[in-house]
Amino acid sequence: MSDVLHDLNVESLRKEFPILSQNVHGRPLVFLDSAASAQKPRTVIDSMRFVMESQYANVHRGLHYMSEKTSDAYEAVRDKVAGFLNAASRDEIVFTRNGTESINLVAYTYGRTALKPGDAVAVSAMEHHANLVPWQMLRDAHGTELRIVEITDSGEIDFESLERVFADGKVKLLAVTHMSNVLGSYTPVERLAAFAHERGARILIDGCQAIVHRKVDVQAMGADFYVFSGHKLYGPTGIGVLYGRAELLEAMPPFLGGGDMIEHVSFEKSRWAKPPHRFEAGTPAIIETIGLGAAIDFVNEIGFPAIAAHERALTEHALSVLGNIEGLRILGQAQDRGGVVSFTMRDVHAHDIATLLDRQGIAVRAGQHCAEPLMGRMGVTSTARASFALYTLPREIDALAEGLLRIQRMFA
Amino acid sequence: MSDVLHDLNVESLRKEFPILSQNVHGRPLVFLDSAASAQKPRTVIDSMRFVMESQYANVHRGLHYMSEKTSDAYEAVRDKVAGFLNAASRDEIVFTRNGTESINLVAYTYGRTALKPGDAVAVSAMEHHANLVPWQMLRDAHGTELRIVEITDSGEIDFESLERVFADGKVKLLAVTHMSNVLGSYTPVERLAAFAHERGARILIDGCQAIVHRKVDVQAMGADFYVFSGHKLYGPTGIGVLYGRAELLEAMPPFLGGGDMIEHVSFEKSRWAKPPHRFEAGTPAIIETIGLGAAIDFVNEIGFPAIAAHERALTEHALSVLGNIEGLRILGQAQDRGGVVSFTMRDVHAHDIATLLDRQGIAVRAGQHCAEPLMGRMGVTSTARASFALYTLPREIDALAEGLLRIQRMFA
């Protein structure tokens, strides 16, 4: 397997992640649940500690040293994120709690002003609940329609279904994942963006999974909105990002009201601040934003070419080792797929798999993965899911396969 | 001043706050801006590091060791907060980003269902924008009225105005601060709650400032909703709390849609989870919630009797030393007031005060303190504000007074 590691010195990278040397149930931890949330490198942990130990105060409103330093550090991450996504301007970057809040922000503000009752929002059949439920809520509150773009059996966007969904011209927003958290499929976002734009619709891309594995260029892909969470990108919890094209953000009303999002307040009326501050009410997640900055530096330093190559090799390895296990079914066979592998095993329930692997120190996820409708589409009630990060080793995938065989023997 | 320290060994407590030993502009930091955000004790910093280094995974959805441990730690903080506020049940505690989001959550969900167009929301004239702008937004979106309860010149709730505001029976919600972040006044929340309840209204109490200084008992005070932010309570940023009475939360629709807040999702329809999870969509601020737990332990260990006594002594000291400075005007003279002192100085603008104090290592805030309407009410455009925490020393207040005299000499 040495070629897998060609670009990335994983063993040495792993030393940056203190948690990876833990034991679980007396066995070395094999953490294959990074798609739910990634572990944190030392530099992220240290950056957060550094702020709290030596340079902390509330941001934006202070005229003293600590506040200015903290504001500078906080706002510098906005520049960093803008660069990371290749946004045209730092003002297109809004900080939220997580990808879920980012999508809800768009549903509440853009959704209730730019979209009119009778307009339709289209989502794919493989969305995470975070990119489905907000549009259901918008439908029920605002009278928009919600339409589903089918996926093929291999787990890719069905372009014929897409055509049908857009045929009557009512769809004004396509909200679609950049990578499925269940099937691992990437979606062709450039093509989807062009498709939507040609038909006068906007596109929101849920990048919660993809952002970890690929270089994202929001301008090149034609994203109107792009969202992700810090905690999956080796950053802290409590911080997420919404990218929105300047022209769209400027036309949107605020989401939450409070300090820092207004120009002027009287009892009668308030005048909103410009984006992005219009959308950041109250004291933001200062420490976590700074932690996210450290995470982006960490990822940038390694570089996406190496990360992507490593991930591709791991995924191929996983597909081949798991594919050899009799009675094991891998969900989805997209051409373009990333480091997430969901599977079922004959006669063994996914929850039993997860519990029994855990007793061997191996962490995988089992259940519906917040994608209940997709489970129905794929004809399963739940799956087990192994997901990979830049610190994942091929031998951890081997350990998974051995663990699964052991479980099969128990259930035989 | 030794009697001030009778209950609290501040010098030794200060060792728990690494930042307090920093220098600023070559002078030891005198941090008098804790009302904006408090500094963090080592135990909070360490608790966050501990999770990230040895016990981290996403919560609630995992069947493996790290996820179960993290979920347990996360949910244990809910119990801790319930105990801290004396809530009747842990299910009455909702985690948010900050106090601002907590209030907005109530405005969006309770506000748009329990309140009807034509109903009125009453706020006081000394609210932070966080407890004003959401009700303006509700007014503009939903057709509720917004009424202002006047305050007296000393900075206390004017009960005659309160009577008038409630006279026609239209007020269904009183949203009021527990302690003003500008004047330092506490409000008589028990009396206000009884007043509102007698008239068929609910009460939301903004505890962002008070929570730091006083034991809060939501049941004893009769709160229907109580909100606060972690970062002012020596905890991390990115985490806030909404307490809501069970009966009210149960009747409220969700705020954000996504993972973890639903029982069941199909493309057609979703069934909401019960509170508090109904209101916690997506991956929560796991690390920060655990940090908040450590902050509450820290505060509980010191105990509110000692904290409150220390704060009372500091405030009296500040009122007396600052009161001796000619041309200095302190805003508000409430009977019941806490560790926040706002002032203006003849011929010196608040911003000049803040900048010039900063050059002496002293951090105070200057401006409108996110309470622009209150500035108008008090006849000023901005003030300087010194605020105290459990780590504040009387000699830091003396340093402030000396600094102010030095500035006066410059401007004389």
Next chain:
Amino acid sequence: MNADPYQALVMERSRKPLFARRPHGTDAEGEGRNRMCGDAVHVFLARAGMHVGHESEGCAILLASADLMAEAVAGKSRDEVFELQRDFLAMVKTGQEKPALGALNALAGLASFPARQRCATLPWDALSEALNNG
């Protein structure tokens, strides 16, 4: 306390349930669903003689728990069933086995797997429903 929730008896009853059927004289039914995984159990109850059967779809723990429950309650009175349920819930939480629980003690290992306890208690919820509906 046995730390392994996958004892031989559990494996056996999950693979070859003895009570996966609708008993003669069924006059009440109940259902339990676990939203996390979509697992479901349907309980059939013939109140005369307290004969219980089940139709279950789910993990080994759920299948075995349903089957062991059906066996354990057979012939008991309504009050005895509720007492057994209380004891069972306590045992699953604490891991403390109890002689009165008999074969049900095989599930004591769940105490160390809080997220899986619901799999074992779901059949009992369904039975409660049947008893209260009936």
Next chain:
Amino acid sequence: MNADPYQALVMERSRKPLFARRPHGTDAEGEGRNRMCGDAVHVFLARAGMHVGHESEGCAILLASADLMAEAVAGKSRDEVFELQRDFLAMVKTGQEKPALGALNALAGLASFPARQRCATLPWDALSEALNNG
């Protein structure tokens, strides 16, 4: 670069402004407001001869900046004023003094106080407005 933004000249002109008036022949006006503090500056402009006066309410930096600006632009052409403004903005940001700025260099210390730079540039915004309105 001088680190102190409160030099003697600044203190003096903030206390005793020389141009706090409406100049004869005023034919354009402009306004600047700082939302953070409510500070405001109103600029009067007599385009013939580029005579500028101001009515300011605010901190020492704002008052001095407005007054020094009025002095610096007197008699200049419109283009020269815009060039001076560019130089002034750059100097306030970087702290690099420039001979062409003359007395305005007294504000170079603001480079270390980013949050206060707006106080010094606000009068220039108001003047721009007046020049563009006129």
